[in-house]
Each structure stands twice: as C-alpha cells, then as structure tokens.
Amino acid sequence: MQVTVKLFATFRNGRFKVTSQELTEGTACRTIMLGLELTEEQIGVVLVNGRHAALDQGLHEGDTLALFPLVGGG
C-alpha cells in the first residue's frame, strides 16, 4: 500500500516534510516512527487522516500519517 508521511517542527530536521512510502497493508504507525529513528518519547501527536491515533494503529492504502513533537501556542 501507499501511505503519505508528513513530519512537522523539529522532526523535519535532517529528514523531510512529506514523503510517500510503499508498505505492507496494516503496517503500524510505530513501525514508520522507528524507521525514521524517532522514539515514542519524542512523539507529541500522531494524526492519521487528521484524527488522533495511537502508535499501534495499522495503516491502510491512501492513509496520511502526520507526526508532531509536543508543540503548543495560543
């Protein structure tokens, strides 16, 4: 399956803004995170198709995964 992976804030440093990955159906968000050399500790927010998701959630064809460190403002 094809999924879009988007990174934000400091996660972009030395990585990318957005990329498309070819993965086996049902791959968990966590697997992608580890592949990017990010740790669970560093993760602030995980969005799959704009909805908050757990790292264990499996992805499907066409999904968009967005990973953020903890950020805030107001």
Place this chain on the structure above:
Amino acid sequence: MNKIIRINMNDLSTRIEDVPAAWAGLGGRGLTSTIVAAEVPPTCHALGPNNKLVFAPGLLTGTPAANSGRLSAGAKSPLTGTIKESNAGGTAAQMLARLGIKALIIEGIPAEDKWYSLHVSMDGVAIREESELVGKWNFAVIEAIEARLGKKTGILTIGPAGEMKMTAANISVKDPDSKIRSHGRGGLGAVMGSKKIKFISIDDQGAPKVPIADPEKFKTAARVFAKALMDHPVSGEGLPTYGTNVLVNILNEAGGLPTRNFTSGRFDGADKISGETMNETITARGGKVKHGCHAGCIIQCSQVYHDQQGKYVTSGFEYETIWGLGADCCIDNLDDIARADSLMDDIGIDSIETAVMFGVAMEAGILQWGDSREMLRILAEEIGRGTPLGRILGGGAGSVGKTYGVTRVPVVKNQGIPAYDPRSVKGIGITYATSTMGADHTAGYTIATNILNVGGYVDPLKKDGQVELSRNLQIATAAVDSTGMCIFIAFPALDIPECLPALIDMINARFGISLTGDDVTNLGKHILKVERQFNIEAGFSNIHDRLPEFFTTEKVAPHNAIWDFSGDEIDEFWNF
C-alpha cells in the same frame, strides 16, 4: 503594592487611596473584574461617563518570578457589552508594580473637548493636556514620548482607532524594544479614547524593589517554577523556536484551521504561512526567532520578523493574526501578513477582531479573497483615516456582517471567533460560547487537550468531556490571569506536577500567606461568577451563550463536523 490611584477625568483630579481589605489578595484580572463589577453600572454605555477603565498588574508582577510581567486592563466592553479583561506584556506592568500601584482606576469623561495624557511616577499621577500627539499613530507616539521623557519611559497608548472609538480598538503597550504589545480584545482602546486619554507614560525612577515577605522560600519556588517552564517541550523548545504560529500546521492537519471565513477546516496555503516556514524565513533574513515581550520572560514565544531586504517589519507575530489574515482570508503571503500586523499595531486595532472582520468583508465582496494589497490599503487608508467604510470595518466582524447582510458571521457576544473551528475542536466551542468575555480562546484553551495532547487527551470531534474540560480550564485561567503570569505557563502546569505548587508557593512567599491549591481554584470560580453576574445584570442570559447558527447547519471539511451541542448541554458549564 499598597495603593490604588483614581483618576477622575470629569474634574481632572487624582486621588491616592489605601487598598481595601477585600482587594488585598487580588491582582490582574481578579482585581480589574472585581473593581468593574463593584463600581461600573452594568447597563451603562461603555463609552459614556459611567464606565471605568482599570489597569492592574498581577500578584507576582515586578518580582523575579519568570513570565510574571503581564498587565490586566478591564472595563465594560463597547464591543461585547459584557465585562472585559484583556492582558498584555510590555514594560508597563512591572513599572506599575514597582511604584506600588495595585490598580489605576480611570473614571469619567472630561467636560471640554480636549485630549490629555497621564503621567505616572513616584509623585502619583499628573493629568496633562495633550495636543501635539493627537491623531498620531502608535509608533510615532512612542518615538515622541521617548524623545520627550526618556528612552526608559513605560507607555500605554491608543492609535487613531482608539481616538475614533472604534469598537475593535486596542490599547498598545511599549515592549522592551520600543515596539508594541496589545491589550487586544474587546475594544478597550475605545474606552480609553472616550476618556480622552491619548497615552499614559510611566516613570519608575526611585521606585523600590517589590517587597517579598519570605525571600528564601520565594527563591526556591521560583527556581522550581522556572525549571518546569524550561523542561516542558512546549514552553522550553516549541514556543521559542516556532512561536505560537507552530499551530498552523497542526490545526490544518487536524482539520480545525478555519479557512475562507469558516467554510473549510483546511487551507491549501497552510505550509507557506506556517511556523516552520516562518522560522526558516526569519533565520535566513537575520531576524530573531525568539524574543520576550517583557523582561523576565524565559519562554520567549515572540520574534522579530524582517523583510527580504533584512529590514525590520514586525514582532510579536502571533498565530491568531497569521491564521486570520492567512487561512481565513486565503492570503498565503507571510510578508504581507507581517506588514498588516505592523499596521494594526500602528493604528491600534485588535489583530484578531480585524482578521476575522476581513474574512467577513471578503465574503461581503468589499475586497476579493486573498487580495492582500487591498487589505493593506484598507487598513491604512480606510480604517487608519476613519473613512465611513473604515469605521464600519473598525467595528469588527459583527459590524461589517450586519452592515452588509452577511449571515456567516463568526462571533459570540459580538466578538470575533479566533483560530480554531468549534465544529472540529468542540471543547473550544464551549469556551467561545460560555466565556464571560465573548469568543475568546485564551479563556479556556481546550486546544491543549483536544489537539496538542497536553494535560491528557479529549477527542476534539466528540461531545464527551468537553464541558468539563472547558470549565476546569476557564477556572484555572481566571486564577492564573490574576497572578500576572503569561498564560503559556499553563502548558507545563498541566503536565509537570511541581509547576503549579511552585506558583502558589511564590504567591505565598511574596505576601507571607498560605494559600492552598483549593484556594486558588476557588479564586478562579469566584472571578468567573463575579464576571457572569455583571453580564447578567447587563442583560445577558444563557441564550447568549450560544454559537452562531451557521455552525449548526453547515458541515465543515475534512471531517464533516457540525456543532451539535444543545442549549441545555452548554448551560451545564455553569454548574459549579
């Protein structure tokens, strides 16, 4: 802090008073709201002689406590008709605190059609007639006062918007770099204009240090508090690096970034106006990515933004402004938004109300979507000069909506709804609906828990838990707004257990008292109830605690979310 100064503009007299016992434990919002509720008739005209404009530094302002230099301004709001408190950074709060001034209360309206200034110093307050700076814009006012009275002078000023009593007018506060921070919301600049005060200058020469009852205890608590601020990823890293504008991308991804006057939750040009892009742009042009709005701010969410030639354009460039002129008006040019930000500071008009207003004005056809050139022209030539169109626009989103027959007008109690769509981030909708201030995200910032995973997580798209979340945050915020603390200390306070007790310890050490966490919660509840009572007596009821109809009939992309709270469900908010 040991005195109250009253300035009576009716007869141009001033009076120094002792602090009544009932006000001794109050500061900031707690004090301004208490004074306004006690002394302003709720049904008065906000621009008439019976309204009062109150300034109060927070309980910890002037001490070495990190991020404690905020000033509260309060009055009945000419924009909403409710009670209003709006707080800002800048240098004035700490100077007033050092001068031992717990509150300035400005009353009445001068008999003669003349302008005045107030000069605050160790000698009290002097009322002086002013002619030279009348009609001048804010940056020119600051420059002239510094030339007249010295570089260190603290300044509160109104621009042409305040002079013309536009209901979106703000009060500008000089920051440590002679730039501007603002008491933005609710039209308090118009109240200052109605009292014919062009500016307030402050000289704290000869003022002693703010006394601290137990310096050792204070020092220990201050250290724990500062460490919590630095340890939390939001206040320690995110805010200083990307500013509040880091929110553009995450709200866009979550589908909560109001776009094209609240008709979509995502903006195609989001990345171009995002915090990440802003950080790169500022770095490449030699600006500053982090900057504090007052001495003692260690979070430093502000920044200095330069143009392509490396010349200063603006500072304190906030997410709400960038969202509003950006996504909500479909302008994807950060440079033009920065120019508008500076113009709004110069004219003295609230950048949130004005940004929301432009979205409605574009829908009304006054200018085209995305037309940043025309937006800049309108700011300078229509609003800045007070043409008839400029006065309609300077009245905010509700004013232009009414004048042009627009039905999609995002306001609550006539105050513009800021940068988070209440259909896809439902907790903030409860805050907009129930806040005593009209639509105000800072009153109970549920975005922390709905979107950012700070202080736990409550699903933004479901109704469950939102009323309770908003209630708890509004209570806590009312208390924090009384301390002089910047509201961004809430991020560490929600996650790091030592943070809030350290804040309370600092207050206790400052005054030699022994408040508990429960006392602080009760203070927050009390403030909200005092404010609500004022609003009820001004003619507001639960029927006004509602979002505009279109949120209940128009679904918003990408989640097809709708505002589906019943009135009864919203009214649960006040059960405490």
